[in-house]
Amino acid sequence: MVSTDTYAPSREDFAALLDESYGQNEAFEGSVVKGLVVAIEKDVAVIDLGLKTEGRVALKEFQGPGRQGTLAVGDEVEVYLERIENALGEAVISRDKARREESWVKLERAFEKQEKVEGIIFNQVKGGFTVDLDGAVAFLPRSQVDIRPIRDVTPLMQTPQPFQILKMDRRRGNIVVSRRTVLEESRAEQRNEIVANLAEAQVIDGVVKNITDYGAFVDLGGIDGLLHVTDVAWRRVNHPTEVLAIGQTVRVKIIKVNHETHRISLGMKQLLEDPWQGVEAKYPASARFQGRVTNITDYGAFVELEPGIEGLIHVSEMSWTKKNVHPGKIVATSQEVEVQVLEVDPVKRRISLGLKQTLVNPWQAFAAKYPPGSEVEGEVKNKTEFGLFLGLDGDVDGMVHLSDLDWNKPGEQIIEEFKKGDAVKAKVLDVDIEKERISLGIKQLGPDPFAEKPQGEAGAKPREEDAAGIKKGAVVTCEVLAVKDGGLDVKIAGTDFTAYIKRTELARDRAAQRAERFAVGEKVDARVTVFDRRARKVSVSIKALEVAEEKQAIAQYGSADSGASLGDILGAALKAREDTPNKGAKGTADELE
Secondary structure: OOOOOOOOOOHHHHHHHHHHHHHHHHOOOOEEEEEEEEEEEOOEEEEEOOOOOEEEEEHHHHOEOOEOOOOOOOOEEEEEEEEOOOOOOOEEEEHHHHHHHHHHHHHHHHHHOOOEEEEEEEEEEOOEEEEEEOOEEEEEEHHHOOOOOOOOOHHHOOOOEEEEEEEEEOOOOEEEEEOHHHHHHHHHHHHHHHHHOOOOOOEEEEEEEEEOOOEEEEEOOOOEEEEEHHHOOOOOOOOHHHOOOOOOEEEEEEEEEEOOOOEEEEEOHHHOOOOOOOHHHHOOOOOEEEEEEEEEEOOEEEEEEEOOEEEEEEHHHOOOOOOOOOHHHOOOOOOEEEEEEEEEEOOOOEEEEEOHHHOOOHHHHHHHHOOOOOEEEEEEEEEEOOEEEEEEOOOEEEEEEHHHOOOOOOHHHHHHHOOOOOEEEEEEEEEEOOOOEEEEEOHHHOOOOOOOOOOOOOOOOOOOOOOOOOOOOOEEEEEEEEEEOOEEEEEEOOOOOEEEEEHHHOOOOHHHOOHHHOOOOOEEEEEEEEEEOOOOEEEEEHHHHHHHHHHHHHHHHOOOOOOOOHHHHHHHHHHHHHHOHHHHHHHHHHHHO
C-alpha cells in the first residue's frame, strides 16, 4: 500500500521535466563549456560534458605552437559546443574554437588597454608571418618584426615573445600585431636609463657599430653615440676607415649629451694632448719648416707640420710667377715641401704658410741683374689695349706701354707691327719689386728727337734748336714718304722727324696745290712753320717757303723806283739760289731771316 503523502509524477509532468532539461541543454550550444576526458582512442579524445551524450575531439587540437599537447584520462578541458547531438547521436565539440573564443576575449581586453600579448611566430606567409596568440591567429608584417630589417627570422620562430596589437576586427577575424613596437619601447626605456647615467667629460668604452663618410656610430651598451670624423684624431682624417673598423673597441670621451633627444657626441682626440697648445712658440712667423702636403683644394694646399698641426698655403703664396694656376700643378699630395710661416692664429687654429717665400724672388733677382737703363731682350707674350708684354729672364714679364713704343708715331699704330713670339729689344725703365712690375721702353733705345742737348755739351745748339738745327722758320729738305689725296707724308732729311704737308701748303699758287705732282722718294724744300717740344709737333710748308723767298727777293732785288717787274725780281732771286748750291738749308734760312 502506497502512502498518500508520496508524490508520483504523472506522464504529463515527466514530459514537462524532459522538455525543460532539453531546453537547458540547448542553451549551451555556441558557448564554451567544461568537460571531462573519459577515454583516449587512437587520435581522438572522448569527453563527457555532463549531457546525455559524449563528444569527440581530435588530439591534434590539443597541440600547437608552444604547447606540448599531452592529454590523459581524467583531465578537465574546455571545449566549444557547436551542437548537442549530431546524426550519430554525439555532441559536436571543438577544442580549437574554444581556445579561439577564449583568446579573442582576452585580446580585445588587451587591445583596449594597449597591453602587450604573448604569441609564437609559427609560419611565414606573403608579406610577413603568422603568430599564434593562444589560439587566435594574427598577422605580423615583415616591417614590424624588428627595429632594423633582418634577413633570417628562424631564431625567432617557435619562441614565445611579446607583441603589441596594432589592429583587430573580430567580425572578419583579422588581427595585426607588431614586435617592433615592443622592442622600441623596451629600447627607449633602456636608452633613458643609460642616458641618465651618462655625463659630459665622462670616459667610456664602446664598440664601433657603423661607419659613414662623416664619422662612426659607437655602441655604448644599448645606445649609440656619434664620433665625428673631425674628433677622431688631431691630425687630418679624410675618412673614418683610415683609423676605425666595424667591431673595434674604442675608448671615447663624451663631449655632449642631449637628454631629450638622446643624442650623444663623442671624441677620441680629446683624450690626447692638444698639439695646438703653445703653437706660436713652436712655429714663429718667418721661420721655415719641412712639411707634408695632405690635401689640395682649388684655393690652396694643406701641409702637415706635425701630427695634428696643419697649415694652409694659399694659392697666391705658392709661386712668384705662376698666377691663376691650380695648386695641383705646383705641388702633389704626400710631397715633402719647405714652407715659411706667415701668420699663426691659435684661437682659430690656423697657420698661414708660404711656399714662394722659400724661393728666390725673381723680381729682386731681375732688379739686381738689370737695373734701370739696362737693355734686355724678350719674347712678345701678349698684346693689350694699353701695351705690349715681354717675357724676360727669370720667368717674369715686363710691359712696354703704348706711349713708350715710338717717339713720333702713335702707340696704337705701332703696336700692330708686333706679333706674338717676336724677339724684341727694350730698355728697363723701372722695377717695382713689391708690386712685381717691370716697366720697359722700346723708343728709349734711340734718342728723343725733341730732347734738348745740355748747354756746354760738344756740338750743342741753342736751346730752341735740336741736334739737326731744326727750329721754327728753318728751311729743310724733306723726302716724300707717301702721296695722299689730302697732302704728303714727309721725313725731314738728317732727322727722325716726320710731318704731314696739307694740300693747301704744297704751293703758293692754287693751281699748283696738287699732291699727284710729287712722287715717293722725291726731295723737296720746305719751311718749318711749327716746332713745339712739349706738344711734340713739327709742321713744314712748301707754300710758306715760297712766300718767304718772294718777300726776300722783293727786299733784295727790287725797290719802289727800280721799275723792275715782280717776275724779273723773282727770276733774279731764283738764279741767285742756283748759283750758290752749296750754301745749304742753314744758309738759306739765314738769308730768309
